[in-house]
Amino acid sequence: MPRNRNTGTPWLVVHDVSTTPPVLAAELALAWADIQRHHPELPDLAAPESLIGESSSACGAELSFERLLHEAVHGIAAARGVRDTSRAGRYHNRRFLAIAEELGLEHSEEPHPSSGFSLVVMKPETRKRYRPTIERLQRALRAHSVATATDTSRTFRGPAARHGSSGGGVRVKAVCDCGRNVRVVPSVLAQAPIMCGACGKPFRIPEKEKEAVGVG
Numbered sequence: 001m002p003r004n005r006n007t008g009t010p011w012l013v014v015h016d017v018s019t020t021p022p023v024l025a026a027e028l029a030l031a032w033a034d035i036q037r038h039h040p041e042l043p044d045l046a047a048p049e050s051l052i053g054e055s056s057s058a059c060g061a062e063l064s065f066e067r068l069l070h071e072a073v074h075g076i077a078a079a080r081g082v083r084d085t086s087r088a089g090r091y092h093n094r095r096f097l098a099i100a101e102e103l104g105l106e107h108s109e110e111p112h113p114s115s116g117f118s119l120v121v122m123k124p125e126t127r128k129r130y131r132p133t134i135e136r137l138q139r140a141l142r143a144h145s146v147a148t149a150t151d152t153s154r155t156f157r158g159p160a161a162r163h164g165s166s167g168g169g170v171r172v173k174a175v176c177d178c179g180r181n182v183r184v185v186p187s188v189l190a191q192a193p194i195m196c197g198a199c200g201k202p203f204r205i206p207e208k209e210k211e212a213v214g215v216g
Helices: 021-038 065-080 094-102 124-129 131-149 186-191 207-213
Strands: 172-175 181-184
Touching: 021 065, 021 131, 065 094, 065 131, 124 131
Parallel strands: none
Antiparallel strands: 172 181
């Protein structure tokens, strides 16, 4: 590591972050790996890019490190064979809350009537533990948001982008048995299964979606 010649202390090396989804996905994977370092039983994140632009759900619509911890709770629950949600994945029960507390999250209020203990937040000590990772991910997310915000209707994006392509084909809705859904490129899903953090089962493309985009 390069050092300051005057003091002998290491320079803080700040890596550049990109606004492109593949690099943002890589940042999400690195953040997930940091959670795994503290919780080794957490399974690998099969497709971090599936979290980018995911539709609103009981897990929270805004992508952040706190949201990533929330998803990690579901991942550990799946690894343990614990049913942590009900009502098609919307209601987060006390088993979810117990694992969330292990990961440094808390829910100080009464459970929500429809989503239960879904709205967990980081404890101060958790935020301190992951501070470098949180800051790095926030930089990547801000850069991505700026790039998305400047992509107005006056920007020419080409025919593939206008019809829903994201660099690798048209995105379609993939669903799992508990009712959650993500938008994916079929060719990406064909490479390896994308596992649901809530129920542990793979996302699949419904037949009507395949017909709509001509996927075999």
